[in-house]
Amino acid sequence: MRRRTGLVFVAPALALFAVFVLYPMVTAFSYAFFQWQGTTRGEFAGAQNFVTLFTRAPFTTDLPQALLHNVLFFLGTMLIQNTFGLTIAYLLYSRPRSRRMLQTLYAMPYLVSPIVIGYLWTLLLSPTFGPVNTLLTKVGLESWALPWLGDPKTAIWVVILVSVWQWIGFPVLLYGAALGGVPEELTEAARVDGATNRQAFFKITLPLLVPAIGTVSVLTFIFAMEAFALPYAFGGSTGNPAGATDFVSLLFYRTAFDSGATDAIGSSSALATLLFLIIFGGAYAATAVLRRHERRITA
Amino acid sequence: MTTAVVTTEAPSEQAVVPTTQARRGRRPSRANRPVGGAGAGVLLWGYAALALVPLLLMVSNSFRTNADLITDPLGLPTPPTVDSYVEAWTTGNFATYFGNSLAVTVGAVAISTAVATMAAYALARGRSRIFRWLESLFLSGLMLPIHLAILPIFYLFDGLGLIDSRLGLMLMYAASGIPFSIFVLTTFFRQLPEELEEAAALDGASSWQTFWRIMVPLVRPALATVAVFRFVPIWNDFLFPLVLLRREEKYTLPVGLTNFFGENATNYSAVFAGLVITTIPLILLFLVATKQIVAGLTAGMAK
Structure with missing residues (x-):
């Protein structure tokens, strides 16, 4: 294909992408380094907006709390998907007949809007008419029939568990695909040599799955750090009750659109930049470690 | 997600090959004996139920009246009514x-x-x-x-x-x-x-x-x-x-x-x-x- 013709083919996509993705992304960073009075951009501010994030209320209390929730969210998801999720994927792999059907069922909640999932569970967990607490009472577990979302101590765990419930079909699917890439000859050979299923899994299959687990972990990290719609459905933009379900994206949204502070653009852009650096840095570091591991197992 | 939005997109530099093709045709019968036996089957189908039941409850409850939902949280839509759909679709x-x-x-x-x-x-x-x-x-x-x-x-x-x-x-x-x-x-x-x-x-x-x-x-x-x-x-x-x-x-x-x-x-x-x-x-x-x-x-x- 001639160069000029090719560029004509690329042009429409490039125009859309440049205007609506590249330009906003680049300006998002630049916003963070200027002083702002309402929508008027002032002088270059250096790191001043970032300093604000660590010195001024409400950031000094809200940011550490929200960030902690993002981290808990990530760790909780990782813990469950790499134990329970991996087990499920492994068990499924030896059941080719029911595999497709079950994978589909597990992935169903993943496709539903997080907003729908949040409201659905809010209703299911309602202390007055929710079926969950009614069922707990019926089977004699009255002491467990708690106002799950009303109590700051339990609300964050509800958000995390519901999110895992929604998300886990995705790692199960990807682990399933990765298991398909493990050469049968290897596990077969191990079994011929007298290895049990368990030994074959831990000594052969699992090490070969590390790249897949790593890739899924990176995606999980990005997902956890960006969490917005699900916590919004559960606790609104302020992370009710009492900030117990606050997340960095919610804090960012409040700062940018609800705070009314005159320098809202500066401080919220600094927050977005910080979150971007966390996401990008984390993902980049994990990918680098992963590449090194891959070179080792293929060497 | 919305989040699903970005998350499903792999930040991957890896070359892509359609997976299903790579996987197909490599399935010796012996290695594929179901691992874990009946207990594993219960786990797999049990979790499928846990994934699905909340969504089924959503559908089932949408065919009930509000009064019915409040008095009997565990009830079924007998008889089903589409009143709530009419309300959501028009006034909602x-x-x-x-x-x-x-x-x-x-x-x-x-x-x-x-x-x-x-x-x-x-x-x-x-x-x-x-x-x-x-x-x-x-x-x-x-x-x-x-x-x-x-x-x-x-x-x-x-x-x-x-x-x-x-x-x-x-x-x-x-x-x-x-x-x-x-x-x-x-x-x-x-x-x-x-x-x-x-x-x-x-x-x-x-x-x-x-x-x-x-x-x-x-x-x-x-x-x-x-x-x-x-x-x-x-x-x-x-x-x-x-x-x-x-x-x-x-x-x-x-x-x-x-x-x-x-x-x-x-x-x-x-x-x-x-x-x-x-x-x-x-x-x-x-x-x-x-x-x-x-x-x-x-x-x-x-x-």
């Missing part, structure tokens, strides 16, 4: 929200797939170095959390007069889907033999004719994957319409739902109906296009 404005969501999502997917297919073809076939560079530029978009740029996007829309515009939202989604679409489609175009184009050129076909008549029909499966898979995060997205739309008559379903929930939090059956209305198109899509969705989900993984 879900008809409007649904129409908006459908127009924005279908429009965005169509635009995005069209421009990405043209670009992907050129990127796959162009020999000049500028195409390598452009491809990296597009693929860098896989890593960009576009939601974090919502503030500049807001001011960009403000400047272009696109605030409260469904067209603006549509263009935004079309643009944000380009990296993933190009990522999948370039792989497919590269697998097609170049002799096809050489033969077409000998027969006097123009570049456009070759592309449109010969290449596009050959990548139809990939187009289906891209279109179906992009539909889901756009349909579900919440932040963009929350910030970029103002008037209720422009709302898409997720924002309309939030609005409705805020005003009718105690009208449980109507809320359930609203949740089902928001979800139904995705479930239908999933049932008719499971293959495409699974291919999209695993696109970043295959090696």
Whole structure:
């Protein structure tokens, strides 16, 4: 294909992408380094907006709390998907007949809007008419029939568990695909040599799955750090009750659109930049470690 | 997600090969004895129930009356009633929200797939170095959390007069889907033999004719994957319409739902109906296009 013709083919996509993705992304960073009075951009501010994030209320209390929730969210998801999720994927792999059907069922909640999932569970967990607490009472577990979302101590765990419930079909699917890439000859050979299923899994299959687990972990990290719609459905933009379900994206949204502070653009852009650096840095570091591991197992 | 939006897009530099092909045909019977026996079967089906029952409850409760829901939280819809749907659809404005969501999502997917297919073809076939560079530029978009740029996007829309515009939202989604679409489609175009184009050129076909008549029909499966898979995060997205739309008559379903929930939090059956209305198109899509969705989900993984 001639160069000029090719560029004509690329042009429409490039125009859309440049205007609506590249330009906003680049300006998002630049916003963070200027002083702002309402929508008027002032002088270059250096790191001043970032300093604000660590010195001024409400950031000094809200940011550490929200960030902690993002981290808990990530760790909780990782813990469950790499134990329970991996087990499920492994068990499924030896059941080719029911595999497709079950994978589909597990992935169903993943496709539903997080907003729908949040409201659905809010209703299911309602202390007055929710079926969950009614069922707990019926089977004699009255002491467990708690106002799950009303109590700051339990609300964050509800958000995390519901999110895992929604998300886990995705790692199960990807682990399933990765298991398909493990050469049968290897596990077969191990079994011929007298290895049990368990030994074959831990000594052969699992090490070969590390790249897949790593890739899924990176995606999980990005997902956890960006969490917005699900916590919004559960606790609104302020992370009710009492900030117990606050997340960095919610804090960012409040700062940018609800705070009314005159320098809202500066401080919220600094927050977005910080979150971007966390996401990008984390993902980049994990990918680098992963590449090194891959070179080792293929060497 | 919305989050689903970005998360499903793999920030991967790995080469992509359609997974299902790599997996097929390598399945010796002996190694595939079900691991874990009956207990494992119970676990697998038990968890399937846990994944499904909340969604079934959502559907079941949407066919009950509000009074019934409050007096008997564990009851079934006997007899089922569609009153809550009528209420949500008419007085709850879900008809409007649904129409908006459908127009924005279908429009965005169509635009995005069209421009990405043209670009992907050129990127796959162009020999000049500028195409390598452009491809990296597009693929860098896989890593960009576009939601974090919502503030500049807001001011960009403000400047272009696109605030409260469904067209603006549509263009935004079309643009944000380009990296993933190009990522999948370039792989497919590269697998097609170049002799096809050489033969077409000998027969006097123009570049456009070759592309449109010969290449596009050959990548139809990939187009289906891209279109179906992009539909889901756009349909579900919440932040963009929350910030970029103002008037209720422009709302898409997720924002309309939030609005409705805020005003009718105690009208449980109507809320359930609203949740089902928001979800139904995705479930239908999933049932008719499971293959495409699974291919999209695993696109970043295959090696």
